[in-house]
Amino acid sequence: MSIDLIDAAQGAMLGTMVGDALGMPAEGLSQQALKEKFGRLDSFREGSLPPGEFTDDSEMTISLCEALVQNGEFDLQATAHSLAHNFTPWRGYSPHVYGIMARIRQGMDWTSPGTSSWGSGAATRVAPIGVLYADDPEVAEHAAAQAQITHTHPNGIAGTVAQAIAVSQLTVAGLFESTVAIDELLERLLEPISEHSVAMVDALERIRDLRPPDNPEQLSGTIARVFSCDGSAVGTVPAALAAFLLSNSFEEAVIAAVNCGGDTDTLGAMTGGLAGAFYGMKAIPERLTTGLANDKRGRDFAISLGEKLGALTRKRSGKRLEVE
Numbered sequence: 062m063s064i065d066l067i068d069a070a071q072g073a074m075l076g077t078m079v080g081d082a083l084g085m086p087a088e089g090l091s092q093q094a095l096k097e098k099f100g101r102l103d104s105f106r107e108g109s110l111p112p113g114e115f116t117d118d119s120e121m122t123i124s125l126c127e128a129l130v131q132n133g134e135f136d137l138q139a140t141a142h143s144l145a146h147n148f149t150p151w152r153g154y155s156p157h158v159y160g161i162m163a164r165i166r167q168g169m170d171w172t173s174p175g176t177s178s179w180g181s182g183a184a185t186r187v188a189p190i191g192v193l194y195a196d197d198p199e200v201a202e203h204a205a206a207q208a209q210i211t212h213t214h215p216n217g218i219a220g221t222v223a224q225a226i227a228v229s230q231l232t233v234a235g236l237f238e239s240t241v242a243i244d245e246l247l248e249r250l251l252e253p254i255s256e257h258s259v260a261m262v263d264a265l266e267r268i269r270d271l272r273p274p275d276n277p278e279q280l281s282g283t284i285a286r287v288f289s290c291d292g293s294a295v296g297t298v299p300a301a302l303a304a305f306l307l308s309n310s311f312e313e314a315v316i317a318a319v320n321c322g323g324d325t326d327t328l329g330a331m332t333g334g335l336a337g338a339f340y341g342m343k344a345i346p347e348r349l350t351t352g353l354a355n356d357k358r359g360r361d362f363a364i365s366l367g368e369k370l371g372a373l374t375r376k377r378s379g380k381r382l383e384v385e
């Protein structure tokens with residue numbers, strides 16, 4: 062495989078947005094209701110937002126990435142302020158986030174927000190930390206720290222750590238390998254997660270029993286039978302990882318994820334972050350990038366942030382991640 066760190070970083074950013082925008086119109090629908098409404102959801106369709114528009118998941122990912130790029134490393138205060146400063150209420154944020162963002166914007170103490178969310182939001186936005194701390198054990202600590210801004214429940218934190226380590230491992234794997242060893246990747250995730258949540262460990266372990274179906278179109282059904290795919294971190298993080306691990310391309314992975322039903326924009330965003338980091342931006346089909354929303358902080362902005370993130374990752378990792 063011939064991708065470099067810039068391609069991987071841009072892939073993680075754009076992949077998140079593509080998966081998010083693909084899943085947006087089906088958010089909250091059961092798998093059956095999704096089928097009845099869209100057939101197979103494999104292109105940008107209108108939903109609560111216009112076709113190709115992305116949601117809170119991508120907005121937070123972009124804000125987090127911007128804070129990393131501006132600071133050159135993870136900084137909790139800078140991340141919190143970037144999330145709050147760029148918060149657009151109509152992008153479909155979870156209700157508990159509104160109060161937190163308001164407190165940060167008003168300069169009030171937000172470090173004990175008083176909510177203990179087990180939701181998936183902190184995991185959905187964490188991909189840029191996975192890229193920047195590729196092959197670096199610090200990834201788990203920074204991922205958990207940024208989760209505390211909005212998701213303090215152990216399952217929310219565990220999902221965030223799992224997603225961040227997975228992205229970091231896949232960023233490195235994509236530089237050198239064309240396939241991923243499932244058991245090896247799971248082993249890397251389970252120990253750091255076990256200190257946060259047994260429920261997340263159990264859910265991730267279930268991936269081992271899954272086999273890719275003969276027909277890729279059946280993968281969504283395979284995943285939805287095993288994982289709840291709801292708005293929880295336990296219901297989405299392992300499902301998104303399964304969609305990536307049991308498929309063979311960026312497109313196959315994100316389309317399998319969004320057709321699971323449930324929290325489809327989140328599933329698409331997470332899977333897009335994983336698959337984008339591994340396959341790189343150039344592997345994302347043009348039909349899925351051209352239709353993506355491209356306002357001031359949209360597609361092109363995310364691509365340029367990805368380029369800066371990749372360059373920073375290269376600088377941080379020294380020669381370790383250089384490919385001959």
Ligand SMILES: [Mg+2]
Pocket residue numbers: 116117118152153154326327
């Ligand atoms: Mg969303």
